[in-house]
Structure formats: C-alpha cells, structure tokens
Amino acid sequence: MRLDAELLSYLADTRQVTVRRDLPLSTLTTLRIGGAADLVLSPCDGGAMLRLLDLLSLSDHPFRVLGAGSNLLASDGGYAGAIVLTRRLDRISVSGSTLRVGAGVSLSRAANAAREAGLGGLEALYGIPGSIGGALAMNAGAFGCEISSLLSVATLYDPETRRVFVAAPDELGFAYRTSEILASRLVLISAILRLTPRDREEIACRMRKTLEMRERSQPLGYPSAGCVFKKCPDGRSAGELIEALGMKGKRRGDAMISERHANFIVNLGGASATDVLSLAEEARRAVYDAYGVLLEYELELLGDFL
Numbered sequence: 001m002r003l004d005a006e007l008l009s010y011l012a013d014t015r016q017v018t019v020r021r022d023l024p025l026s027t028l029t030t031l032r033i034g035g036a037a038d039l040v041l042s043p044c045d046g047g048a049m050l051r052l053l054d055l056l057s058l059s060d061h062p063f064r065v066l067g068a069g070s071n072l073l074a075s076d077g078g079y080a081g082a083i084v085l086t087r088r089l090d091r092i093s094v095s096g097s098t099l100r101v102g103a104g105v106s107l108s109r110a111a112n113a114a115r116e117a118g119l120g121g122l123e124a125l126y127g128i129p130g131s132i133g134g135a136l137a138m139n140a141g142a143f144g145c146e147i148s149s150l151l152s153v154a155t156l157y158d159p160e161t162r163r164v165f166v167a168a169p170d171e172l173g174f175a176y177r178t179s180e181i182l183a184s185r186l187v188l189i190s191a192i193l194r195l196t197p198r199d200r201e202e203i204a205c206r207m208r209k210t211l212e213m214r215e216r217s218q219p220l221g222y223p224s225a226g227c228v229f230k231k232c233p234d235g236r237s238a239g240e241l242i243e244a245l246g247m248k249g250k251r252r253g254d255a256m257i258s259e260r261h262a263n264f265i266v267n268l269g270g271a272s273a274t275d276v277l278s279l280a281e282e283a284r285r286a287v288y289d290a291y292g293v294l295l296e297y298e299l300e301l302l303g304d305f306l
C-alpha cells in the first residue's frame with residue numbers, strides 16, 4: 001500500500017512511532033486468531049498518537065485503532081491497512097478523587113492505581129482484559145457497573161474533521177455496549193474518571209470478589225474474546241438461550257462453545273476466524289429458530305469476512 005511522503009517520513013522517526021510490517025493479528029488479540037496486518041504502528045505517547053492519526057487521516061490511509069484486542073475477531077486474511085496501537089499511551093495520574101488515564105492503560109492497572117489512592121468505583125470492572133480506550137468505546141460493564149458511569153471528561157480525535165476535542169459523557173451517546181466513539185470511529189486519547197474515596201481494604205476485598213466471580217463463571221484458561229453476543233433486547237441472557245439448546249461443547253475445528261459459559265467461544269489451539277464465525281452463526285441461527293430472537297454481536301470483526 002502506497003504511503004504519503006509526509007507519513008513515511010514521520011514513520012522513519014522511530015522515537016515517535018515503532019513500525020512493524022506484516023505482523024500477525026493473532027499476536028495482538030486475546031482470541032489468538034488473525035492473519036497479518038500490513039502495518040502495525042505504536043506511537044510513544046498522546047502527542048505522537050495525534051500526529052500519526054492526523055497524517056493517516058490526511059493521506060486517506062485505512063487504519064483501525066486497537067487497544068488490548070480483547071473484543072475482536074480478526075480475519076484469517078489479516079488487515080490491509082494500518083493498525084494503530086494505544087498500548088504506549090499508558091500514563092496514570094491521580095488528582096483528588098479523579099484518575100487521569102491514557103487510552104492504553106488496562107482496566108486492571110487503572111483499578112490497582114485507584115485502590116492505591118483509596119479511590120473506589122472500578123472494582124466491578126477489575127479483570128476485564130481491555131484498555132480504557134476499548135472499554136469506553138464499547139461501554140464495557142460487569143456486575144452492574146458500566147465504565148461510562150465513571151467518566152468525567154474524555155479527550156478524543158475525530159478522523160473525519162481532524163479535530164481534537166474534549167467531551168462530557170452526555171455528548172458521547174453511551175448505551176448498552178456501545179457509544180458514539182464506536183459508531184463514529186472517534187479515537188479516545190485519554191480520559192478523566194471520577195471515583196469515590198473509599199477504604200483501601202474494602203476496595204481490595206471487592207476486587208478479589210470480582211476476580212473470584214470471573215474465575216467461577218468464565219473459561220479463563222483458554223483464549224477468547226469474552227461474550228460473543230449482547231444480551232437480548234428483552235434482557236434475557238444470550239448464554240442461557242444457547243445453553244438451553246444444548247450447544248455447550250459444540251465445535252467447528254478448534255473453536256468451541258465453552259462448557260463453562262455458552263456465550264464464550266474459546267480457541268482450543270488452532271481455531272481460524274472462519275471456524276469461530278461459522279460456529280457463532282450456527283448458535284445465532286439456532287436461537288433465532290427456537291426463540292425468534294436475532295442475537296446481536298458484541299464481538300467486533302476486524303478485516304474482511306466474505
């Protein structure tokens with residue numbers, strides 16, 4: 001793919017951005033699946049990220065932003081474009097009862113930093129293997145807490161208008177597992193979370209309980225991308241509907257509907273993206289035939305699936 005001269009010269013400055021070519025997406029996603037991406041770019045901080053996004057937008061080069069890759073099914077054919085990693089946007093600072101976090105900070109690291117500062121609020125999200133950027137984009141949630149409820153201000157970049165702006169939560173269209181960030185492909189650079197002063201021991205105890213509940217209910221020993229489907233519009237759990245149809249343990253190649261949680265598809269070792277998608281489609285069809293409910297994907301697809 002042809003790169004604009006200005007973009008090429010920026011990429012040559014390895015202090016700002018590390019560049020890898022033809023890197024398998026299986027190394028960047030928690031499902032451990034996916035063919036090669038043409039380019040994988042990792043800017044060193046928020047400033048480098050903004051410059052890079054601006055050059056990519058200006059040159060009309062296709063790109064996708066990737067956090068921890070824990071909500072993605074990447075195509076076996078990979079991605080013809082640039083993957084922009086947020087991992088090095090990893091700064092955390094505390095001020096009063098707020099936590100400022102870079103987009104690439106993991107939810108677990110943010111929760112640990114908050115605990116050390118005696119700030120509660122993130123305990124229920126502890127153990128979700130995503131980044132702040134990915135979590136805010138899809139409004140991640142668990143055990144009755146959605147991350148949008150903790151957001152005070154977000155700093156974002158809009159590739160359409162090439163504008164950097166700050167937004168309050170009510171401007172970002174947060175709803176169950178979605179947001180305007182995701183819908184309009186905005187890029188989160190950093191966020192300020194408003195937390196609650198709380199006893200450190202109590203926070204630690206809540207975090208431990210969250211992890212215990214995750215370990216009991218989720219197949220954490222295998223690569224996965226979390227829940228494949230959103231819950232039904234009437235509130236019924238997709239996993240319970242799939243389980244009631246006796247589909248736990250069903251396989252396509254090395255992709256399997258988890259025995260522990262029927263809304264998880266796990267990779268037993270050599271699963272392809274096609275295996276995962278065709279198994280998910282089989283479950284979706286079976287639920288539709290039995291209950292008349294068309295499940296909506298929570299998992300996102302990256303690359304071409306024909």
Ligand SMILES: Cc1cc2nc3c(=O)[nH]c(=O)nc-3n(C[C@H](O)[C@H](O)[C@H](O)COP(=O)(O)OP(=O)(O)OC[C@H]3O[C@@H](n4cnc5c(N)ncnc54)[C@H](O)[C@@H]3O)c2cc1C
Binds near residue numbers: 071133
């Ligand atoms: C074992 C396991 C358990 C899980 N449990 C839960 C759970 O309890 N609750 C839950 O909600 N989810 C859960 N998930 C799913 C996943 O961890 C979350 O959705 C997480 O928030 C995704 O973040 P990420 O950084 O991995 O995003 P990625 O998978 O990297 O990206 C997901 C989407 O977000 C976009 N994105 C990433 N970073 C940014 C950014 N900086 N700005 C704009 N867009 C961005 C990407 O472009 C993509 O569209 C689980 C996953 C696993 C593997």
